[in-house]
Every structure is written in structure tokens, then in C-alpha cells.
Amino acid sequence: MKTIGFLHTADVHVATFGALVAELAPGWRIRHVVDPSLLADARAGRPVEQRVRDRLGELAGCDVVVCTCSTIGAEAERAGVLRGDRPMARAAVAAGGRIAVAYAVASTLEPTTALLRDEDPGADLIPVPCLSAWPLFEAGELERYHEAIAARLRDVDAEVIVLAQPSMAPAAALLPGRPVLASPRTAVLAATRRS
Known part of the structure; x- marks a missing residue:
């Protein structure tokens, strides 16, 4: 069974993306990491790239990983995961x-x-x-x-x-x-x- 991992910056996205996986890829396992501080820091102009990489590291072992936040998407893409947008x-x-x-x-x-x-x-x-x-x-x-x-x-x-x-x-x-x-x-x- 394959596993999809998500990095979110808001809890509300857990249900949204969980429902979509259930609909579009039934049988896949799902892992979520949620860190609202990444968006807050990015909005404040603070660097977040290393912290994005650290949080993505928590999803190691997933078959595919998606960063759902558009603000930090570029940092996640540079880390080698799918930029959700x-x-x-x-x-x-x-x-x-x-x-x-x-x-x-x-x-x-x-x-x-x-x-x-x-x-x-x-x-x-x-x-x-x-x-x-x-x-x-x-x-x-x-x-x-x-x-x-x-x-x-x-x-x-x-x-x-x-x-x-x-x-x-x-x-x-x-x-x-x-x-x-x-x-x-x-x-x-x-x-x-x-x-």
C-alpha cells in the first residue's frame, strides 16, 4: 500500500486533502504534518527554508510528498517534493x-x-x-x-x-x-x- 504525505500550514487542510485522497486514491495511507508557524514566519519575512526541510523530513518514507501551502511552495519544491499549486x-x-x-x-x-x-x-x-x-x-x-x-x-x-x-x-x-x-x-x- 502506498503512502502520501502532506505538509500543511493550517489544520483545516487535513480534512480537505484526506477526503480527496479517499476519493481519488482509495487504499492509500495518508500522513500529515501541520505547522502554522511556517506561514506566519514567511508572512513576516523570516527565512523558513531549513524549517520546511526539517518538517518535510518527518514525512520520510512516503511514496510521494506534497506541500499544500502556496506561500512556502518554492522552498518545498527545492527540497524535492511536489509543490501543491x-x-x-x-x-x-x-x-x-x-x-x-x-x-x-x-x-x-x-x-x-x-x-x-x-x-x-x-x-x-x-x-x-x-x-x-x-x-x-x-x-x-x-x-x-x-x-x-x-x-x-x-x-x-x-x-x-x-x-x-x-x-x-x-x-x-x-x-x-x-x-x-x-x-x-x-x-x-x-x-x-x-x-
């Missing part, structure tokens, strides 16, 4: 046209933009800050968090919308008829195909 970024640039990059934490914009430009240097990116929604996430008001993100995105003029953080994914269901990409499902699919 790369499959989403690849799909976004393949779709073509203007890409709206929605983000609820300011520290996420630069790594997500850099990732999309890594996939396509000429990508036409439209940053869409949803910063006022983040306190709702921190307060555990997830339904209101997703509603606030969807409200911000309804009138965005873009061919595809990228939800830069995995916590934003449920907002996609509140935007019927809009092409919205989120990282959790694409990350799990890519991870299980990679192993």
Missing part, C-alpha cells in the same frame, strides 16, 4: 488568456505569480486581492470566508481564475459558470500519478 498553475496557463490570481494573504501573491510565470513567462496575470476575507478564515468562519472571496471574483474580467491558496478552493462552487482552478484536487491527482 504547480499542477494548477500548469492548467491555468494551458487554458490561455487572462488569468486572475485571487489571494487572501499578501505573502501568497509573489510566489504564485512567479510560479505562473515559470510555467509561461508571457502569462497575462491580473492580481485580485481578497485580503479582507482572511480574518474570517483565521476566525474559523469558513463559509463567510468563501462567500467573501466569491463576491470579490464575480465580476473579474478573466478567462480563468486561480485560487492561490488551498483554503480558497470551496469558493469555486460559489462561482457557477466561471472557469475556476484550485490546487487541492489537481495536487492530489498529480501526486498519485507521480508515485
Whole structure:
């Protein structure tokens, strides 16, 4: 039996990614490491690369490891694991046209933009800050968090919308008829195909 490991920066992702593995790769074992301080430190501009490597070391022995946090994704990718938002970024640039990059934490914009430009240097990116929604996430008001993100995105003029953080994914269901990409499902699919 294969094992997939996840490095998260919020506890809420344990259930999200656990459910996706159960759906997309039934029978796989799952291991989670959660460290909110990695995101907090990255947001404060403190270096986290060695600590990311240390926490990933706790997932040694897994057949495949995914870092689900977009803010520290580059550090995790340099450590040799799957960056959870790369499959989403690849799909976004393949779709073509203007890409709206929605983000609820300011520290996420630069790594997500850099990732999309890594996939396509000429990508036409439209940053869409949803910063006022983040306190709702921190307060555990997830339904209101997703509603606030969807409200911000309804009138965005873009061919595809990228939800830069995995916590934003449920907002996609509140935007019927809009092409919205989120990282959790694409990350799990890519991870299980990679192993």
C-alpha cells in the first residue's frame, strides 16, 4: 500500500486533502504534518527554508510528498517534493488568456505569480486581492470566508481564475459558470500519478 504525505500550514487542510485522497486514491495511507508557524514566519519575512526541510523530513518514507501551502511552495519544491499549486498553475496557463490570481494573504501573491510565470513567462496575470476575507478564515468562519472571496471574483474580467491558496478552493462552487482552478484536487491527482 502506498503512502502520501502532506505538509500543511493550517489544520483545516487535513480534512480537505484526506477526503480527496479517499476519493481519488482509495487504499492509500495518508500522513500529515501541520505547522502554522511556517506561514506566519514567511508572512513576516523570516527565512523558513531549513524549517520546511526539517518538517518535510518527518514525512520520510512516503511514496510521494506534497506541500499544500502556496506561500512556502518554492522552498518545498527545492527540497524535492511536489509543490501543491504547480499542477494548477500548469492548467491555468494551458487554458490561455487572462488569468486572475485571487489571494487572501499578501505573502501568497509573489510566489504564485512567479510560479505562473515559470510555467509561461508571457502569462497575462491580473492580481485580485481578497485580503479582507482572511480574518474570517483565521476566525474559523469558513463559509463567510468563501462567500467573501466569491463576491470579490464575480465580476473579474478573466478567462480563468486561480485560487492561490488551498483554503480558497470551496469558493469555486460559489462561482457557477466561471472557469475556476484550485490546487487541492489537481495536487492530489498529480501526486498519485507521480508515485
